[in-house]
Amino acid sequence: MNLLGLLVAVPLGFMVAALLLRGSGRWLILAAAPVMAGLALWLALLPPGTTLLVGNWDLPLGILLRADGVARLMVLAGALVIGAIGLHALVDPPGGNDGGAATAETFWPLLYLMWAGANAGFLTTDLFNLYVTLEMVSLAAVALAAMGSLAAALRYFMIAMLGSLAYLLGVALLVANYNTVDVTLLAQVARLDLATVMALGLMTAGLLIKAALFPMHGWLPPAHAAAPAPASALLSAIAVKLGFVILLRLWFEAFPAITGSAALHVLGGLGAAAVIYGSIQAMRQDRLKPLVAYSTVAQVGYLFLAFPLVAGAVEPSSAWAGMTLHGVAHMLAKAAMFLAAGLMLKAAAGDRIADLGGLAQAMPLTVTAFGLAAVSLMGLPPSGGFTAKFLLLSAAIEQGAFLYAGVLVVGGLLAAVYLFRALSACFAPLAGAGPDTASRGPVTGGVKAVAPLALAGLAIVMGFAGTALVDVSAIEVPWATPTVIQPEVAP
Amino acid sequence: MELLAPEPVSAGHIYAVTGAILTALGFYAFIVRRHALRQLLAVNVVGAGVFLILGGLGRGPDAIDPMPQALVITGIVVAVALTAFGAAMIVRLAEAPRSPDQGKAGKPDA
Structure with a gap:
């Protein structure tokens, strides 16, 4: 088994170990985080295009793992983010809150399951194998969401x-049409016919x-907002990204000759609508975690807004780099924000934004992480x-x-409005009805703020x-040569 | 277009058409039914339909291709595991003491 296989097998091994060790399984992250970070760094240094045929079965039947640009970037960012979230969960264990559906013990196998599923999903080029990895990640994501609210999960x-x-x-x-996935x-072999379009x-x-x-997006805000902070961070940073990466594989690698510009603009339009809608919803929230969750809805929009920009670029x-970098930047920033928000809410009087007053003095490091x-x-x-x-903006203007350029600018402004609202609440003087500052003293302990601050x-x-x-x-794909986009042919 | 090429209707096509009907029925039930258990059953009907399509269309003209079969088996395993997981969650939710967020899953609970 080479490195690509290890990136999937090692987290699965940690998952089994965490299940067997139960309560003390949480300490495994101290080994898992550096090992996985090392493996991911090794992957990033490999020559692009390194591949592994799982079990040495040849292609129509076998499964190909491949380290292309997206895979290397996502696996590395994922290793850093999941590792940091895991280390954070070690010092700040995610207890199930009101639902009581799960305890901190169940968090660890789910973290490793999501890690293995995400790595396999980023690396594989087999669409059926991607289905299995989607289910692995979804299973872990739903169970993590259930730690907060069973109904939302x-x-x-x-x-x-x-x-x-x-x-x-x-x-x-596709199996019936092409006999390969x-x-x-x-x-x-892709051709434009009804079955392929369907x-x-x-x-x-x-x-x-x-x-x-x-x-x-309807399922996302309740599920992400109710889950404990490390679980929310995993959901927003990792789970959502796998669907995006598979869409990249489909639209830009497998079927670039079929995806007409009209279809690309549908995706781009939905992305633009998501940016505006998610931002407005985030502005309307008066509680902190739903605000951060709606911000994820808006940020996902940018990823899809980029689709027509990538396809239309000379x-x-x-533009491709802008799209993938946005995914990675969102992974890091949103994980940091959810972890910081979790710490802030534990220290605050309530879960409303207005309750955050005085936190800037009580926990400066955490608020700094949120601000960064x-x-x-x-x-x-x-x-x-x-x-x-x-x-992305320069590609749009070029x-x-x-319209897309405008949404990019307006989306940034709206994000500033809702995020500064939360930040300025932290700097507001302590509300009279809040708990006394003495009770907030211990929370400032620096260790807990390290992971969000690092991310x-x-x-x-x-x-x-x-x-x-x-x-x-x-990455090297067919569309990298100009004049790929063909006009939509009426079927 | 190629999908509807005028070849003689084979057993594979009958499976695939049945699967398409099942998929449509399951999807309809998923939209119409609100109860979680019924939705879970509806999703399973959709799954059965998809597996029939996968197996039926994957049949070659004379020989049976092993690849769709392998995919169907993997898919069934995944579906069984997820159904058990979903059923367990439904039971948990039914057993849970009545919390304010029950019955209005659309709202994030505090």
Whole structure:
């Protein structure tokens, strides 16, 4: 088994160990975080295009794991984010709150299951294997959401299962039509016919549910807002991204010759609507965690807004980098923000934004982490979010896509409105009815703020590592040559 | 277009058409029914339909192709595991003491 296999097998091994060790299984993260970070770093340094045929079965039948640009970037970012979330959960255990449905013990196997599923999903090019990884990640995500609210988790479960089956129906049509489900093989034989268009439509619809793109986002805010902070961070940072990465594989690798510009603009339009709608909803929330959850709805919108910009670009590599970097910056910043929000809510009098008063003095490090994450989410320089938005914005202006450019700018402004509202509440003087400051003393203990601060710091540092990351994220695919987009042919 | 090519109707097509009907029925039930258990059953009907389509369309003209079969078996295993998980959650929710968020799953609970 080579490195690519290890990236999937090692988290699964940790999952089994965590299940067997039960209560003391939480200490495993001390080994898992450095080991996985090392493996992911090794992967990022491998020459692009390193592949592994699982079990040495040849392609139409076998499963191909491949380290392309997206996989290397996502696996590395995922290892850093999940590792940091795990270490954070060690010092700040995620107890099930009111639902009482789960205890901190169940958190650890789920974390490793999601890790294995996400790594397999980022690496594989086999659409059926991607279905299995989608289910692994969804299973872990639903169970993590159930730690907060069973009702919200059940709703998430139902809609996610329907999405999986829509995706599977698409896979079935592709099997019947092409007798293969490998993205690299499909790219060579794809043709424009009814079955392929239906398959692509079904798979896209299923994946949009998983990625929570407006208007399929309904399950996300209740599930993400109710879960304990480390679980919310995993859900927003990792679970949502897998659907997005599979959509990249489908739209830009397997079927670039079929996806007409009209279809791309539908995705882009939904993304733009998600940015505006998610931001407005975030502004309307008066509690902190739903605000952060709606911010995820808005940030997912940018990822899809980028689809027509990538496809329409003469030189797509910079728009492509903008899209993937935005995914990574959101992973880092949103994980940091959820962890910081969890700490802030534990210290605050209540879960409303108005209750956050005085926290800036009581827990300066945590509020700093929240603020740094906010800088990246708003796209202020210097940060990963800024680099990504800048690349997308310049692609939009170059193509004369001023609607998308406008949404990119307005979305940043709206993000500033809702995030500064939460931040300024932290700096407000302590509300008279709140608990006395003495009770907040212990929470300022620096250790708990380390993980959110490190993640938010990484999101900022990404802004300085721009060109290196652009190189890492680059992939070699057919669309990299111009004039790929063909006009939609009426079936 | 190719899908509807005028070849003789084979057993595979009958399975696939049945599967399409099951999928549509299950999807309809999923939309119409509100109870979680009924929705879970509806999703399973959709799943059965999808597996029939996968197996039926995957049948070659004469020989049976092993790949769709392998996919169907994997899919059934996944579906069984998820159904058990969903059923367990429904039981948990039914047993849980009545909390304010019950019955209005749309609202994030405090």
